[in-house]
Amino acid sequence: MEETMEYSESIENIDDNNDVSAAVDEDDDDDESEIKTTAEVLTEVTNAWLNEKFAPEILQHKSEYVDCLLLQISHMEDNIKKKLTSNDMRLFIYQQEIDRIRYIVSSYLRIRLLKIERYVINILKEESERNEDERLLTPAELQFAKNYAMNMETLLKSVVLQHLPPTLQEFEIEKLAVSPNLHAHVIMKANKKIDGVIIPGPTDEEVDFEEDSVHIISYKAISHYIKTGDIQLI
Structure with a gap:
């Protein structure tokens, strides 16, 4: 850039x-x-x-x-x-x-x-548990998510559930929740020297990152540092 x-x-x-x-x-x-x-x-x-x-x-x-x-x-x-x-x-x-x-x-x-x-049900659930100043979505995005979830539920009821026997028409939208794979591997660059990063696993290996070093690593291990700006995904 x-x-x-x-x-x-x-x-x-x-x-x-x-x-x-x-x-x-x-x-x-x-x-x-x-x-x-x-x-x-x-x-x-x-x-x-x-x-x-x-x-x-x-x-x-x-x-x-x-x-x-x-x-x-x-x-x-x-x-x-x-x-x-x-x-x-x-x-x-x-x-x-x-x-x-x-x-x-x-x-x-x-x-x-x-x-x-993709993750609307999971996102709405987590957003409802956060304070307003801690939310990840903007007010417009939050409204979009609510509308999307409501439309998805309405569509499933009108297209599928109404054609099923009454005993099978009970529907819990939470069962359709999809969660992101936080263990997916990403490519990262350290914006500063970082010591003592724990890699989750059988031995919980501890590694250090030198400034400007590039690594392929599990997202979950470094997600906190991305949010603080110490690590940049590339």
């Missing part, structure tokens, strides 16, 4: 005030928002996209970064139109990069929706 970052930094120079920093509220309990540049927000969204793409389970949403990035892209497009003519070669380069960023965002959101559809 080095090329993406270089283009993104070039796009930032298009801004009228040469300042595309944006406030990102990462902690609801903190009144102060962290200020990040567009390039930094893009890095956050790209990392979230890769983690979501390769993790077997749905992860904590990053809607604050996605919304911030889309807003910045809109500002960039406005400034590009104001400052560059249609025959300026830079227009093609900037627009191509913006299209790539939009692809990352749409792919990230699409992956999350696919996971919601």
Whole structure:
């Protein structure tokens, strides 16, 4: 993604005030928002996209970064139109990069929706047990999951159950729950030196990761470090 970052930094120079920093509220309990540049927000969204793409389970949403990035892209497009003519070669380069960023965002959101559809019953059960500020889904995603589960249940009842004898029409949607395979192997990169990672197994082997080292490992063994940002899936 080095090329993406270089283009993104070039796009930032298009801004009228040469300042595309944006406030990102990462902690609801903190009144102060962290200020990040567009390039930094893009890095956050790209990392979230890769983690979501390769993790077997749905992860904590990053809607604050996605919304911030889309807003910045809109500002960039406005400034590009104001400052560059249609025959300026830079227009093609900037627009191509913006299209790539939009692809990352749409792919990230699409992956999350696919996971919601696949594990909807399991996800809704776990979300109901979390506090509102601990939920993995955005309010819109949560509503989508509820509607999807309701429509799935309605379809099964109308297409299948109503044609069965009354004694067989009892239906528990929980029995259709599918859980992600948390023991699936993933490729990871350590963002920092990490000592004492326990690999679940007969002997619970303990391993250390050097910074920037790459490993193939069970997702369950390192899921915590992905959520803290110490490990990146690739």
